[in-house]
Amino acid sequence: MRVIVDHDLCVGAGQCVRAAPEVFEQSDLDGKSQVLQPVPDWKYQAAVREAAVRMCPARAISVVG
Numbered sequence: 001m002r003v004i005v006d007h008d009l010c011v012g013a014g015q016c017v018r019a020a021p022e023v024f025e026q027s028d029l030d031g032k033s034q035v036l037q038p039v040p041d042w043k044y045q046a047a048v049r050e051a052a053v054r055m056c057p058a059r060a061i062s063v064v065g
Contacts (some may be wrong), residue, residue, distance in 0.1 A: 001064045002038055002039055002063070003023060003052075003062070004007045004061070004062040005024070005035055006060045006061075007060075008014035010033050011060070013033035015055035016026070016033050016052075016056055016061055019050050019051035020040070022036070022037065023048050031046065046063075
């Protein structure tokens with residue numbers, strides 16, 4: 001699994017950070033999400049999928065693989 005955040009689509013809602021703080025963080029500069037673990041550990045993969053599919057209002061998170 002690889003995680004990507006499209007910064008052009010991200011609105012900085014922070015739902016991904018709430019769902020998987022080990023994988024996502026919000027930038028201090030613009031408030032948009034950043035990926036801390038582009039290839040997250042297996043124990044965070046369910047939370048990452050939840051953030052990408054159900055929680056991100058902008059659909060800015062892509063999960064590949």
